[in-house]
Amino acid sequence: MTDQKVAIVTGGARGIGAAITTGLARSGVHVAAGYSSNSRAAEELAGKLSAEGCSVSVHQGNVGVPEDCQRVVEEVLADRGRVDHLVNNAGVTVDKTMRKMTVDDWHAVLRINLSGAFYMSKAVLEHMLERGSGRIVNISSVIGQTGNVGQVNYAASKSGLFGMSQSLAREVARKGITVNCVAPGYVETEMVAAVPENVLEKIIAGIPVGRLGQAHEIARAVQFLVDDEAGYITGSVVSVNGGMDM
Ligand SMILES: NC(=O)c1ccc[n+]([C@@H]2O[C@H](COP(=O)([O-])OP(=O)(O)OC[C@H]3O[C@@H](n4cnc5c(N)ncnc54)[C@H](OP(=O)(O)O)[C@@H]3O)[C@@H](O)[C@H]2O)c1
Numbered sequence: 001m002t003d004q005k006v007a008i009v010t011g012g013a014r015g016i017g018a019a020i021t022t023g024l025a026r027s028g029v030h031v032a033a034g035y036s037s038n039s040r041a042a043e044e045l046a047g048k049l050s051a052e053g054c055s056v057s058v059h060q061g062n063v064g065v066p067e068d069c070q071r072v073v074e075e076v077l078a079d080r081g082r083v084d085h086l087v088n089n090a091g092v093t094v095d096k097t098m099r100k101m102t103v104d105d106w107h108a109v110l111r112i113n114l115s116g117a118f119y120m121s122k123a124v125l126e127h128m129l130e131r132g133s134g135r136i137v138n139i140s141s142v143i144g145q146t147g148n149v150g151q152v153n154y155a156a157s158k159s160g161l162f163g164m165s166q167s168l169a170r171e172v173a174r175k176g177i178t179v180n181c182v183a184p185g186y187v188e189t190e191m192v193a194a195v196p197e198n199v200l201e202k203i204i205a206g207i208p209v210g211r212l213g214q215a216h217e218i219a220r221a222v223q224f225l226v227d228d229e230a231g232y233i234t235g236s237v238v239s240v241n242g243g244m245d246m
Contacts, residue, residue: 002030004055006080007226008073010034010063010120011090013042015189016139019215020087020222021045025054027223032076032083034090036062063090063116066123073123082131085226086124088117089139091157093191095150106153113157118164121179125172134177135226138165139218142185142241158183162237169235178234182221185241187213208243 007024011017012033018041025031026049033056035042042058049056059075061068076083091113094105117138128134143151144158161181169179186192186203192212195203204212221238224230239245 002080002082004080005029005084006032006076006082007085007087008032008034008059008076008083008120008124009087009089010116011036012087013045013058014038015191016184016187016215016218017087017089018045019219020089021056022049023216023219023223024085024087024226025049025056026052029085029226030055030057030080032057032059032072032080034059034061034063034072036060036090062112063088063120064111066119069116069119069123073120073127077127083124083127084133085135085137086120087137087139087222087226088120088161090116091139091141091191093151093154093194095154097150098152101153109153110157110160113154114160114164117161121164121168125177128177129172129175132176134172135230136165136168136177136179137222137225138179138181139222140181140183140237142183142239142244145183145237145239145245165237166235173234176231178225178231180225180233180235181237182218182225183237183239183241184218185213185239185244187215187218189215206244207241208246211242213240213242 012021046056061072138161140161141158
């Protein structure tokens with residue numbers, strides 16, 4: 001087993017996930033960055049960080065498929081012998097009002113955003129329990145705290161992460177494992193680029209800090225929560241939202 005700490009970051013090659021991968025890798029952690037379809041983004045990020053002297057591997061898998069989650073964790077354990085941190089960041093939106101939302105739209109979002117975090121956490125849990133240490137960080141959203149028009153599926157998935165994290169946090173609190181959520185507000189990534197400009201202007205006008213968040217600002221909160229010194233923080237939500245929900 002390597003001495004270097006190992007983090008798995010799902011959706012770790014784009015957007016907020018890429019910033020989390022970058023922040024952790026630059027802090028000296030080996031990052032196993034997951035991706036589902038965008039192998040180019042994953043290879044490019046890994047190449048860039050490796051050129052800086054960072055240690056990064058990339059792993060294809062759909063977090064909505066439990067067998068993929070199990071396989072990715074096994075790949076990382078076979079390569080590195082340990083998983084210290086799991087960051088469940090992969091997420092999608094399929095925005096429609098409830099009246100237009102189909103059952104498939106509902107399940108598509110719940111499967112990736114909520115079940116995906118469950119599958120990944122379950123896949124690493126026995127290993128973390130055996131080692132008596134671990135950090136699990138689930139990337140939720142301010143929408144899970146406030147709800148939003150056109151996002152009943154997304155909001156349900158992100159609120160669900162709070163309950164799942166608190167319950168698991170209680171189950172493993174005495175085993176050296178912490179489980180927390182980071183709840184970003186609106187962050188400048190491709191997910192937010194999909195929001196129509198006039199809607200985005202209104203959103204920004206309602207953010208007390210007066211701007212969108214940056215992916216590295218979310219990554220910083222994740223780095224804080226996975227630190228050795230953060231062992232007394234569990235079952236918590238760290239909001240990074242420019243004051244949207246206070
Ligand atoms: N941007 C925001 O304003 C905002 C606000 C609050 C919370 N969040 C949350 O932050 C997380 C990252 O958001 P983002 O804005 O960075 O999104 P993004 O730019 O759209 O990136 C989404 C990431 O998730 C991965 N992914 C999607 N479906 C997947 C699947 N089935 N299996 C594995 N990976 C999958 C993608 O991988 P591929 O590239 O391979 O498809 C990609 O890396 C999400 O959970 C999102 O809900 C975002």
